[in-house]
Amino acid sequence: MDMKKILITGAGGFIGSHLVEHCLRQGYEVRAFLHYNSKNNWGWLEGLKLNKKIEIVCGDVRDYDFVFNALKGCDSVFHLAALIGIPYSYLSPLAYVKTNIEGTYNILEASRQLKLQNVLVTSTSETYGTAQYIPINETHPMVGQSPYAASKIAADQLSLSYYLSFNLPVKIVRPFNTYGPRQSARAIIPTIIMQLIEGKKYITLGNMNPTRDFNYVEDTVNGFLEIAKSPKLLGEIVNIGSGKEISVNALIEIIASLMKMKVKIAADKKRFRPEKSEVMRLCCDNSKIKKNTHWKSSYSLEQGLLKTIDWVKRNIKFYKSDMYYV
Ligand SMILES: NC(=O)c1ccc[n+]([C@@H]2O[C@H](COP(=O)([O-])OP(=O)(O)OC[C@H]3O[C@@H](n4cnc5c(N)ncnc54)[C@H](O)[C@@H]3O)[C@@H](O)[C@H]2O)c1
Known part of the structure; x- marks a missing residue:
């Protein structure tokens, strides 16, 4: 169970970049696996103050030889690299099969x-699909309502099979919706904040009835490390979530009031998902992580949103589009 040097895939992404910072703060050595690009751009690691315990490797998770070499010398891996957009998964399911x-x-x-x-x-x-009961524990059935969710269910099952067949020390970390600084402009919270900052008369969004369990990114990455450090949980799935459910509608009202703005909302039919594909309710049962680790949720929704609003205001230059997904 020794954990000294960790390869983090998706390290230049939203959650990955926060996880890199968190692991470095805790004294671990990190090898950050970034998606290769010809500009040698380090994604969200670009410009962060990182200590000397970090190494950078740039490649592609679809390339076995690269992955094998990237893992040499590490005792642990946190695998986050993935295609994550649900709308894009309708367009190109095969890309999700290949990457995820x-x-x-x-x-x-x-x-x-x-x-x-x-x-x-x-x-x-998303692997649970619309909640069949609330809150959702780890034994809830899995329903792939989008090719994205289906690709993640397949990846989870393959991972569990490696534990059962080869005794590989695998743990499945299952975060509910995560938000915070550096999240893509396509996600619901940055989309709302951005449209409010731009002073749009109407905020345009997709279906506003679905509910989600929103978690500040620091709480999510703390959950990763707590699960990794636990001597238990091998071959198991562990939820990370607040246990609180909120509709997109109510979320908009909270963000607008924190920004001291009035909001009018317009539904944009183009942003609606196919009816059977829309996940209507998600709310986490977090008793397993609480029972087996020292994890607790440290940020209320309001606290996390204030931090996120502040960051988006200061970094508006990174936000080019107002596409929508949850
Ligand atoms: N954001 C959320 O609310 C949320 C919730 C639950 C689970 N997750 C999962 O957390 C992980 C990270 O998501 P995120 O929100 O940080 O998204 P993100 O898009 O910011 O991060 C994904 C990273 O994967 C990298 N990547 C994609 N294809 C790659 C490839 N072929 N080779 C190497 N790298 C590649 C991207 O460059 C990106 O840095 C994903 O596995 C996602 O499914 C996210």
Whole structure:
């Protein structure tokens, strides 16, 4: 169970960049796996003050040879790299199969060959589909309502099979909706904040009835490390979420009042998901993580939103589009 040097995939992304900072703060060595690009852009790691315990490697999780070499010398891997947009998964399901399923296979198989001590695979609350009961515990059925969710269910199952078949020390981390600084402009919270900052007369969004369990990113990444450090939970799925459910409608009202703005909302039919694909309710049962680790949710929704609003205001230059997904 030794954990000293951790490979983090998706390290240049939203959650990955916060996880890199968190692991470095806790004294771990980190090898950050970034998606290769010809400008050598480090994504959200660009410009952060990082200490000397970080190494950067740039490649592609779809490339087994690269993954194998990137993992050499690490005892642990936190696998976050994925395609995450639900609308794009309607357009290109095969891209999700390749990145999310085959990418996870590459991590699992290379970890098996190299005898890694800790393998954390990132799942999502979308794997549950619309809640069949509330709150959702880890034994809730899985329903792939989008190709994205289906690709994550497949990756989770493959990971569990590596634990059952080869005794690979795998844990599945299943975060509910996460928000905070650096999240893509396509996500619901930055979309609302951005449209309010731009002073739009009407905020345009998709279906506003679905409910979600929103978590500030610091709480989510703390959950990753708590799960990794636990001597238990091998071969298990663990939810990370606040246990609080809120509709998109109510969320808009809270954000507008925190920004001291009045808001008018217009539904944009183009942003609606196909009816059977829309996940209507998600609310986390977090008793497993609380029982097995020292994790607790430290930020209220209001506290996390204020931090996020402040960050988006100061970094508006990064936000180019107002696409929508939850
Ligand atoms: N944001 C949320 O609310 C949320 C909720 C539950 C689960 N998750 C999961 O958390 C993880 C991180 O999501 P995020 O919100 O930070 O998204 P993100 O898009 O910011 O991060 C994903 C990262 O994966 C990288 N990536 C994509 N394809 C790659 C490839 N072929 N090779 C190497 N790298 C590649 C991207 O460059 C990006 O940095 C994902 O696995 C996602 O499914 C996110």
